[in-house]
Amino acid sequence: MEEVDHLAHERNKAQFDVEAMKIVWAGSRHAFEVSDRMSRLVASDPAFRKDNRATLSRKELFKNTLRKAAYAWKRIVELRLSEEEASKLRFFVDEPAYTDLHWGMFIPAIKGQGTDEQHQKWLTLAYKMQIIGCYAQTELGHGSNVQGLETTATFDPKSDEFIIHSPTLTSSKWWPGGLGKVSTHAVVYARLIIDGRDHGVHGFIVQLRSLDDHLPLPGITIGDIGMKFGNGAYNTMDNGVLQFNHVRIPRNQMLMRVSQVTREGKYVQSDVPRQLVYGTMVYVRQTIVSDASCALSRAVCVAVRYSAVRRQFGSQDGGPETQVIDYKTQQSRLFPLLASAYAFRFVGEWLKWLYMDVTKRLQANEFSTLPEVHACTAGLKSLTTTATADGIEECRKLCGGHGYLCSSGLPELFAVYVPACTYEGDNTVLLLQVARFLMKTVSQLGSGKQLVGTTAYMQRAEHLMQCTSDVRSAEDWLKPSFILEAFEARALRLAVACAKNISKAPNPEEGFSQLSADLAEAAVAHCQLIVVSKFIDKIQGDIDGMGLKEQLQALCGIYALSLLHKHLGEFLSTGCITPKQAALANEKLRSLYAKVRPNAVALVDAFNYTDHFLGSILGRYDGNVYPKLYEEAWKDPLNDSVVPDGYHEYVRPLLKQQLRTAKL
Amino acid sequence: MEEVDHLAHERNKAQFDVEAMKIVWAGSRHAFEVSDRMSRLVASDPAFRKDNRATLSRKELFKNTLRKAAYAWKRIVELRLSEEEASKLRFFVDEPAYTDLHWGMFIPAIKGQGTDEQHQKWLTLAYKMQIIGCYAQTELGHGSNVQGLETTATFDPKSDEFIIHSPTLTSSKWWPGGLGKVSTHAVVYARLIIDGRDHGVHGFIVQLRSLDDHLPLPGITIGDIGMKFGNGAYNTMDNGVLQFNHVRIPRNQMLMRVSQVTREGKYVQSDVPRQLVYGTMVYVRQTIVSDASCALSRAVCVAVRYSAVRRQFGSQDGGPETQVIDYKTQQSRLFPLLASAYAFRFVGEWLKWLYMDVTKRLQANEFSTLPEVHACTAGLKSLTTTATADGIEECRKLCGGHGYLCSSGLPELFAVYVPACTYEGDNTVLLLQVARFLMKTVSQLGSGKQLVGTTAYMQRAEHLMQCTSDVRSAEDWLKPSFILEAFEARALRLAVACAKNISKAPNPEEGFSQLSADLAEAAVAHCQLIVVSKFIDKIQGDIDGMGLKEQLQALCGIYALSLLHKHLGEFLSTGCITPKQAALANEKLRSLYAKVRPNAVALVDAFNYTDHFLGSILGRYDGNVYPKLYEEAWKDPLNDSVVPDGYHEYVRPLLKQQLRTAKL
Ligand SMILES: Cc1cc2nc3c(=O)[nH]c(=O)nc-3n(C[C@H](O)[C@H](O)[C@H](O)COP(=O)(O)OP(=O)(O)OC[C@H]3O[C@@H](n4cnc5c(N)ncnc54)[C@H](O)[C@@H]3O)c2cc1C
Ligand SMILES: Cc1cc2nc3c(=O)[nH]c(=O)nc-3n(C[C@H](O)[C@H](O)[C@H](O)COP(=O)(O)OP(=O)(O)OC[C@H]3O[C@@H](n4cnc5c(N)ncnc54)[C@H](O)[C@@H]3O)c2cc1C
Ligand SMILES: [Ca+2]
Known part of the structure; x- marks a missing residue:
């Protein structure tokens, strides 16, 4: 595709079949094929150019978006694209527009809350x-x-x-x-x-x-x-x-x-039944989780590629310097985000299934799973969007100074992504909803009520409240059962501790309010468990392709163990693991970083993003960063003239000590 | 000053003398007076307007900055401002400009590295x-x-x-x-x-x-x-x-x-001596720490005021809803940032003293403290800028959807602040420098070498390696000695653990590299200890004014205990405290939040920021948020016309199904 490939040596190192991983990432060969086709369609059409966005005025910017939206619709009609294809095409156009709300909120609201006659009339027009x-x-x-x-x-x-x-x-x-x-x-x-x-x-x-x-x-x-x-x-x-x-x-x-x-x-x-309305909410939040994995993977793709291109320090005898991706601090910041991108992708896929499942149940007037589904989607929306927003900014920082340029793509990606933490439910408010559900669930423990879905683990409360981890070696931390037990015990113990503390308050409402910061943490622990367990489910299922399973196992381990490290206080204070076991987890984590390192570039290639979609010079597929950064700089309007507008009025009089009479 | 004051009820609640706190915040009556005068000078002069920045094109924006810089210089000359006043005036103009580098880097570089003749020639011109x-x-x-x-x-x-x-x-x-x-x-x-x-x-x-x-x-x-x-x-x-x-x-x-x-x-x-060059570096990084407290306090001021204005949920019998500042989750996110702003202010003040001290020593050819001073300023630069960047963004999220508008001031504050994490030393690279210094210090423990300044605590290594905390009640966590011991023990134990692990590696360089993620954490622990101990020094010194000491004690406790909570894994895994003591710390933290709550608005008033400097409708002194947000919206260029540019070309043909023939 490209003429030079500065990252060829990285790609040659990969120990797995990238093409097969692209299918796993996309979810199916069909999904891959549609995404691939739509993203190329957009990338190859100059009408969808987006590299000039940063310097347009608000009015020009907006007008240009109106043009693109109309043009996209024209293409959709001309090419008779399916709904799936059309939505992918809009996605790859990669520019927030009124069409997002039209298709993503207006139509679903009418669908969900309107009568058949209303559908007939309004959806036809829409x-x-x-x-x-x-x-x-x-x-x-x-x-x-x-x-x-x-x-x-x-x-x-x-x-x-x-x-x-x-x-x-x-x-x-x-x-x-x-x-x-x-x-x-x-x-x-x-x-x-x-x-x-x-x-x-x-x-x-x-x-x-x-x-x-x-x-x-x-x-x-x-x-x-x-x-x-x-x-x-x-x-x-x-x-x-x-x-x-x-x-x-x-x-x-x-x-x-x-x-x-x-x-x-x-x-x-x-x-x-009123509950039907929740169906829409589950649908919308499920798309948000899937968008989170897209946004995070995009930032990670840029940061991984650039970290392999960028060299700094460590030259021996005038040889090349060290690629910054080889620094362990860089790895310990970057690889957990790479792992999170995969984790969110798989949990998003599972949510899609969950939405279909709950829809079927609702149609059969079966509402019993609804509270659990609702809590689960609310919590995953909160968890994945927070982690993605923070992760994008971390990727930007991982690119050093050059990450601060709009031409790196990362500043704008952050700015456009970050409201996802606020819309469709403020992330803190959502965590408190999850916590409320958890408190209710905990209060029913032992009542014989069957716990289903993502709360099924609480059924084993007796064991989880008193178990101690049997991990004895770093290697043990690769075993899903050890990871799951630690995450389950932590989530349950935090929830139970909150419930206990609430019961000491004058009344439950007051107790809930006083402890809400702790409750939010318990909710996060529960949600992290869900993501970890769905990742584990994924790697325990069928995965074809040379070396894929090994890579995904490593990423799953990184996701879980880096969380364990980050929230170590919770694991230790609840007695789920010992300090010694924590040290073993850290040791394992380091070895997993080393395992992923030679595969890092291939693991982001598997996202199959075009350079157009990435919109980042630092993240270019071919790694040809420096000449292109240089080229791009000159396009700034300030470079239209050598001597800037304002020199004669404001700079020259200052240099010549003639400000007193200058008009400022 | 203002006609209505929607926050008057909050201000009336304050349990301390705000005017006295303004002096403490500023550092001295003189410093307060200069800041106050310069900030009003800028705020009252329409030439320094900045509310239109978000919609200017790059060229207009830049030209306008040239104008402001020239005008500021003109005023500085006209009013014969002192160097101190001039620098404050530039600060309150609050717009990055070439003058920052001229005064902040070009002149100091010549001063520090130039000969007397070079000073004579170039500084005179500059x-x-x-x-x-x-x-x-x-x-x-x-x-x-x-x-x-x-x-x-x-x-x-x-x-x-x-x-x-x-x-x-x-x-x-x-x-x-x-x-x-x-x-x-x-x-x-x-x-x-x-x-x-x-x-x-x-x-x-x-x-x-x-x-x-x-x-x-x-x-x-x-x-x-x-x-x-x-x-x-x-x-x-x-x-x-x-x-x-x-x-x-x-x-x-x-x-x-x-x-x-x-x-x-x-x-x-x-x-x-070559070491003299380090003087400039210490100087520049000290200003960065002081800028961090300014930027963070500014964001916190906006978020605290708006959280007191904003009401959401919890209306009883049609009465007003709950102020969001009363939600415990809001407090647990916001008050540690308020405490950090004060903490960074005081550590910045101390760094100013340290810079003067080291300058005196250098002039007397005494270099012994230099490595410690260098590590300390590098570490504090890294610590405070990272916390400030994250803190600004957290404040923005704390304002819900409205925080995403430029008129909230927070998006631009984040964007303009965040490169401080990268320039003057990438924050990760700096932490590794601190870690290198710590490893050297640890290796000399027991050698009889006298440890000074911020490493003096390591002198008590024997005690700190094996002590257990004597905290028995939540109240105990207010005692500086308990806090200090816990932070000292944690910092030392992490450093010693790293040193031990390094010594197991084939060679020290390899060991350092393998463990660098742990080393960076040890460096953070050391730097947090410095901030905590300088805060404690401050409240143990003379502080005049009704109620000031109580408030600062509460903030100091919040700063330390919220860090303890955040890094609990480190305190527990090194055995510095027990889970039970951690629970007591959390309890204390909650009661400190309750203590600060009625004083929160007054505590941000003490920063003495003008509405011009804040540049935020959400953070207005008078709390008159909604009418002003509404007013501001209409100024967007998109509102120049009711029907937008592009309607006829791109929207109408789409609605009328006439895209096929449209020119797009
Ligand atoms: C807004 C802005 C203004 C600036 N102004 C000036 C100016 O006026 N004058 C001037 O000369 N410069 C200026 N700079 C440049 C600035 O000083 C550099 O960007 C900064 O020093 C970081 O270096 P870098 O960009 O090369 O980052 P890199 O070193 O390329 O960092 C990339 C990544 O590699 C990691 N890394 C690098 N080395 C190591 C290592 N040894 N160990 C572990 N990890 C490592 C970093 O942590 C980072 O994650 C400015 C930069 C910005 C963003
Ligand atoms: C880019 C963007 C696009 C949007 N698009 C749409 C749209 O198309 N249609 C539409 O109708 N709306 C839209 N919104 C609005 C969005 O849905 C709301 O901003 C969102 O629901 C958050 O509500 P809020 O702004 O009132 O936040 P607030 O509720 O005011 O939040 C402020 C703070 O209070 C805290 N808080 C609030 N309540 C509680 C509580 N009970 N307990 C603890 N803490 C609490 C929050 O955590 C937050 O820290 C959009 C917003 C944005 C930013
Ligand atoms: Ca003791």
């Missing part, structure tokens, strides 16, 4: 993009606390309409993506008021802009909420503000799958 | 800004490894000149701030070559641009290296690339305080 929709939930004053939203939807029995209204400044919708400048419609969440009675928050389909001239409809004020973190990053998105002044919509635009308002203004529940 | 200088050390291929720089300075005895040359692409100077577009001169680091012999890297004063027309001099190629992390952030700085094609400078432009080249081309050492 699928063809004859309308563009966004998801307008958050307000200036309320995000996490959805039940506290202030926008009202008051039923007017005279006209058979709802009156949508923003009674306060803080009730202004604030943040919805695609709202600010593009969406024609929105699913608006508002308090349903009938006859003066407040029935809580419900969803309504509201047309925002005229389909003729795009002007906001009467009574509607909309704008963009301004610049966000980073240069390009999320600024390609028109997160918006929206106020309603008594805007009327027909009654049938309330999403009525679960609850309905009749012509007479009666509020009734349909026979569709 | 102090008046008749020349503008930068610090050109780093190259495309070498940053951390300064000894590996490739630029050459070859002595030509015929003409009595040095020929400065860039022999390779990777020898291009890359990163120097102020270089790209502004500097007329640079201190250039290059390999000194005499008669074919390489004498290693030395500094040279090189004129880069004509003082007449600002064009690069013959043989010199200069440009800007392009966009960096963030919007405004560090993009106001012209970090540059520079290549020399056999550029000649007179012999007397080599910085010759320590080594000289004679007219005959002889390389001679002056009688000035």
Whole structure:
């Protein structure tokens, strides 16, 4: 593909079949094939260029995104792409746009909460993009606390309409993506008021802009909420503000799958169970976990390749210096992130299965697994997004000074990724939800209630509360059973300790609140266990291809043991392992780093990312970093002229001591 | 000052004298007074406006910075500001500019490495800004490894000149701030070559641009290296690339305080000790520690105030919701950062003293403390900048979605701050230097060598290696002696364990390299001990003012105990404390959070930051967040028109299904 390959010597070292690993990473040959095709389609089309993003003004940036979104849709239609292909194509375009919310939130909300007639009407339009929709939930004053939203939807029995209204400044919708400048419609969440009675928050389909001239409809004020973190990053998105002044919509635009308002203004529940709504949430969060593995693997790919290119110190007799990837500190920061990328990939894959499973159960009116599934997805969303955001920034630092340049791709990747820690549930708030579920589960221990899914391990509470680890050698730490037992015991003991401490408080609510920092840690321990155990499941299953299993075992070990090291206090204070065993774990970890080292570049090649998608000079496939960095620098607008704009007004008078009379 | 004060109820709760704390924070009444005056001077002058930074193009942004720098200099001259005042004024202008490098690196380099005649000539020009200088050390291929720089300075005895040359692409100077577009001169680091012999890297004063027309001099190629992390952030700085094609400078432009080249081309050492050079390094790193406390306190100020304004969940009977600062998870994330800001402030103050002390000693030809001082400043630079970068981002997350807006000030603060982890020594590389010093110190234990300064505790190795903590109650954890003993024992035991493991390796270098991840942790433990012990020194000294001591004690406890919690594995595995004592520490920590809570807003008011300096709507002194956020949003250029640029070309054809014929 490339002419020179500065990383060829690294690729030759690999001890496994990279092509086979690409399939494992993608999930299936089919998934690989679709991703591969779509990513090349995007990369080879100059219309999808993105290397100029950092220097565009907000308006140029935004306009360019509108162009790309339209062009992508045109291609999707022309090529008759399947839904799967289209979504991959949008993914590889790699630029937040209103289409993300249209396809990712607006349509799923209608699907999940709308009636069949509503599907018929609105989804038909939406699928063809004859309308563009966004998801307008958050307000200036309320995000996490959805039940506290202030926008009202008051039923007017005279006209058979709802009156949508923003009674306060803080009730202004604030943040919805695609709202600010593009969406024609929105699913608006508002308090349903009938006859003066407040029935809580419900969803309504509201047309925002005229389909003729795009002007906001009467009574509607909309704008963009301004610049966000980073240069390009999320600024390609028109997160918006929206106020309603008594805007009327027909009654049938309330999403009525679960609850309905009749012509007479009666509020009734349909026979569709409310729990169905959770299905959407599980779906959305599962995509977030899968996005986490993409974002993290992308950063890791850049950092691994550049760490193999970059040499610093350690030259002997004028020979080449040491590749920084050979420094043990570099490895101990980088390889756990490489392992996490794989771990999140596999747990994301499992979540996809879980979503299908729960959907089937819901359709069969079986709700028993729902709380567990809900806690599990909430927790994994929190865990993987936090680790990914931190991991991207660590990868940036691992690239030294050059990682601070936009041309490294990493600053913008961080800036565009990091809101994932906040949207779809603030990560701390989510951990507390998991903790609540854990406390409930712990309180039922011994009651004979069957524990399922990711809580099944708690069934063995008696053993896990008192067991001591039998690890005797560094080698033992490779055995899944030892790892699992340590993680299970730690998670359970932390949860049980919290429950005990809560029971000492005047009342459970007060106790929960006082101990919430500890509870969040217990929730993290539970979630880490899930990721570890799904990674172990993966390597215990069928994996074809030369050397793949060995590599994945090493990565799984690195993932688990680096967590053990990081959270050592918890493992030791709960008596799950001894200091001696911890030292053995560290020893094993070092040997696993050495094992992964010669395979590192091949392990990131397995992500199969194009240079276009990576968008990073440091992460180029061919490792030809320095000439390209140099070339790129000259493209900055500041280099348009040798003497900068402002020299004559502001620099020369200063040098010549003539500031007194200068106009500044 | 302000008309409404939404935070008045918080301020009324404070249990200490805020005005007195302002003095303690500033370091002295004089320092407070200067800072206060300069910050108001900047804040009240519309020429220093900075709220529009996020939407300017690179060129506009840069030009505006040139204007501000010139205007600041004009004011400095007009008002005959002292050096101290001038430097504060530049600080509060709060925009990276070429002047930072001119005053902060170019002048100190000449001061530290130049002869008296060189001072006479160059400093005179530089102090008046008749020349503008930068610090050109780093190259495309070498940053951390300064000894590996490739630029050459070859002595030509015929003409009595040095020929400065860039022999390779990777020898291009890359990163120097102020270089790209502004500097007329640079201190250039290059390999000194005499008669074919390489004498290693030395500094040279090189004129880069004509003082007449600002064009690069013959043989010199200069440009800007392009966009960096963030919007405004560090993009106001012209970090540059520079290549020399056999550029000649007179012999007397080599910085010759320590080594000289004679007219005959002889390389001679002056009688000035080489160690003097370290003085500059200590000076620069001390300012970085003090900047860390500024940046962190600024982020904490925003997050504390906004957490007191923001309410979410927990409304009872329609009353107001809970202030998010009352959630224990919020406190456990936020208050350790508040405590760290104070801790870094005090350790920075102490470093200032240390710098003066070492300078005096150097002048008296006393070098014995130098290795310890060097390790200590390197370590503290690494520790405080890492914690500050992470802390700023945590503060941003603590503000939920709104923290992601540039108008919160936090994204840009992070982007502009974070390179401090990389420049002036990559933080990992620095920790390894500290570790090397620690290993040397450990190897001398028992040799009778007197240990001084921050290593004095190792003198008590025998006790610290086997002591067990006597903590019996949560209350005990407030006693400085218990805290110190635990931190000393942990630091020493980690260092000794590393030394033992190194000694098992085939050779010390190999051992050091294999264990370097553990060594970096040992270095962190040593540095945390320094910060803790300086905080304790501070509260054990004189502190006037109602309630101040109580607050600082609480913060000191929070700083130490939150570290103990975070690194619990190290305290437990080395047997410094027991799990039971760890639980008591956690209990104490919770009660300290409760103690600080009513004082939190006052504790950030004590930083005395103006709203201009904070640059954050969420952190406004008056807490009037929502109306101002709303107002600010409309200023985005995207809101110039209701229908966005690009609608007619890219949105309408899509909605109308007319993409096939659209030009995209
Ligand atoms: C880039 C981006 C895109 C978005 N897109 C959309 C969109 O398309 N549509 C939409 O409707 N919204 C959107 N949002 C809004 C997003 O969903 C909210 O920001 C998110 O739900 C967090 O809520 P918040 O901002 O109110 O945070 P807050 O709840 O105000 O959080 C502030 C702090 O309080 C803490 N906290 C809050 N409650 C508790 C509690 N009970 N216990 C302990 N701690 C607590 C949090 O942990 C956090 O530290 C978007 C946001 C962003 C940043
Ligand atoms: C905003 C900014 C401003 C700057 N301003 C200036 C300026 O004015 N003048 C100037 O001369 N320079 C400047 N620099 C350059 C800066 O000093 C260097 O970037 C810095 O010294 C780090 O070196 P590096 O980039 O070569 O990192 P590298 O050394 O390449 O680091 C890459 C990775 O390798 C690791 N590594 C390297 N060596 C070792 C080792 N021996 N052991 C273990 N790990 C190792 C590092 O930890 C890091 O993870 C600036 C940089 C930035 C980002
Ligand atoms: Ca004792």
